[in-house]
Amino acid sequence: MVLTKEILEHIEANSQEALDLLMELGKIPAPSNHEEKRAAFCKEWLEKQGAKGVYIDEALNVVYPVGNVESGPLVVFMAHTDVVFPDTEELPMRVEGNRLYCPGIGDDTIHVVAMLMAAKYIAQNNLVPKNVGMLIVANAGEEGLGNLKGCKKIFEKYGDRVTEFVTFDGPFGPQATRGKLAAIAVGSKRYKIEIDTEGGHSYSMFGNRNAIAYMASLIDTLYQIKVPTRGRTTFNVGLISGGTSVNTIAQHAEMLYEFRSDNREDLAEMEEHLNAALAFYATKGIKVTTTIVGNRPCGIEVDAERHNALITRTQATVEKHFGFVPTTGSASTDCNIPLSMGIPSVEVSCGRGGGAHTREEFIEIDSQLPGIKLAFELILHHM
Ligand SMILES: [Zn+2]
Incomplete structure (x- = not known):
């Protein structure tokens, strides 16, 4: 009609x-x-x-x-x-x-x-x-x-x-x-990534692992990728939080991270890069927890x-x-x-x-x- x-x-x-x-x-x-x-x-x-x-x-x-x-x-x-x-x-x-x-x-x-x-x-x-x-x-x-x-x-x-x-x-x-x-x-994948360490008092326990420092390092690693170019591919860390006080070695830090692409292989490659980074940080005696909060094909x-x-x-x-x-x-x-x-x-x-x-x-x-x-x-x- x-x-x-x-x-x-x-x-x-x-x-x-x-x-x-x-x-x-x-x-x-x-x-x-x-x-x-x-x-x-x-x-x-x-x-x-x-x-x-x-x-x-x-x-x-x-x-x-x-x-x-x-x-x-x-x-x-x-x-x-x-x-x-x-x-x-x-x-x-x-x-x-x-x-x-x-x-x-x-x-x-x-x-x-x-x-x-x-x-x-x-x-x-x-x-x-x-x-x-x-x-x-x-x-x-x-x-x-x-x-x-x-x-x-x-x-x-x-x-x-x-x-x-x-x-x-x-x-x-x-x-x-x-x-x-x-x-x-x-397509996109979105993650909440958490890092937990022993933390402690910033003076008496100095030398213990700091969740914020590991998170900063992980974010830096994620930003080291040169994105694949079969399609248009992007990524972003959009939110971070963590720590307790100025004189506490942070026990917990977390962030929201996403990547997007209109190409399947690019999406898979981004996921591989993320997984490799997470596996690397998991070997450092810290606890790395990943939760998928969004998945669009x-x-x-x-x-x-x-x-x-x-x-x-x-x-x-x-x-x-x-x-x-x-x-x-x-x-x-x-x-x-x-x-x-x-x-x-x-x-x-x-x-x-x-x-x-x-x-x-x-x-x-x-x-x-x-x-x-x-x-x-x-x-x-x-x-
Ligand atoms: Zn709309």
């Missing part, structure tokens, strides 16, 4: 409702792993529009099944409800000219709303996709510590039947005249013809509504899961904005309407 004049008129006529919905949903706190309130709101809202069979699963995904999802191929559309902010109170929101400021408003609330507006149209017109089932999912757990939990849950249940996956995520930049689609997965071979068809269709839709053809690139998103299973997937933006993952995050209000049209067109393509 293409966007007819009637559908475009419907979208325009509902633009105020969409903005109101964005302002209401955007204030509801939804830290990763605690999306209960947003999930309940989305389910109730969908039901009010006449959507049947909507449910919230164990991962806190809100799932709206459209057509036959019991057997046969499936297409999946997602936008995530969680935000990176730990707030449990209403998120602060303000309007300044064409900008709507609120933590999480672009990543990813504006996208959830675009998808919900399309879902409403489907429910009200009893639309059913042709030759395929559809899942419209306001998913949980996309951000850092959510570790793609919501998406993983959907693919655990429906995995091998999914033939196409689209996630609406991360706006184009302010006043954007160019942008990116993510169609290549960046990168992609495997995806059927090029079907993947390109999806990318080309998505690019054309962006061009139609935002006036430019986005390039394709890599990112760490919900696409990682289907791409790791060889399923054609793309991440696309439904708006413009900036300041993602900061409390000064905003969207451009006049980008909401083209974003909704974009979501409608991609979803209704299957009707």
Whole structure:
């Protein structure tokens, strides 16, 4: 189904409702792993529009099944409800000219709303996709510590039947005249590394091993690597802590370390380097404990013809509504899961904005309407 004049008129006529919905949903706190309130709101809202069979699963995904999802191929559309902010109170929101400021408003609330507006149209017109089932999912757990939990849950249940996956995520930049689609997965591994020693009094026990000194040395060793270059590979130590007081030889130190790559062999090489470093420090009579706190796979071979068809269709839709053809690139998103299973997937933006993952995050209000049209067109393509 293409966007007819009637559908475009419907979208325009509902633009105020969409903005109101964005302002209401955007204030509801939804830290990763605690999306209960947003999930309940989305389910109730969908039901009010006449959507049947909507449910919230164990991962806190809100799932709206459209057509036959019991057997046969499936297409999946997602936008995530969680935000990176730990707030449990209403998120602060303000309007300044064409900008709507609120933590999480672009990543990813504006996208959830675009998808919900399309879902409403489907429910009200009893639309059913042709030759395929559809899942419209306001998913949980996309951000850092959510570790793609919501998406993983959907693919655990429906995995091998999914033939196409689209996630609406991360706006184009302010006043954007160019942008990116993510169609290549960046994998990552994240670790908590702890070092424990005997420690002791800094004067009377001088000479005992100091956990902070060993941690500093380990970090230095990790930074000695020249990263492999089959793909784009990066690493980071993002947080360290440890010790007791100025006159205590530190007994404990810990850090968070990650590496990322869009190439599997590079990821494996980074892991080998880490393991070798850990083994080396473990021989020094100190206790080294490693806990994996995040693991996102990168992609495997995806059927090029079907993947390109999806990318080309998505690019054309962006061009139609935002006036430019986005390039394709890599990112760490919900696409990682289907791409790791060889399923054609793309991440696309439904708006413009900036300041993602900061409390000064905003969207451009006049980008909401083209974003909704974009979501409608991609979803209704299957009707
Ligand atoms: Zn996001």
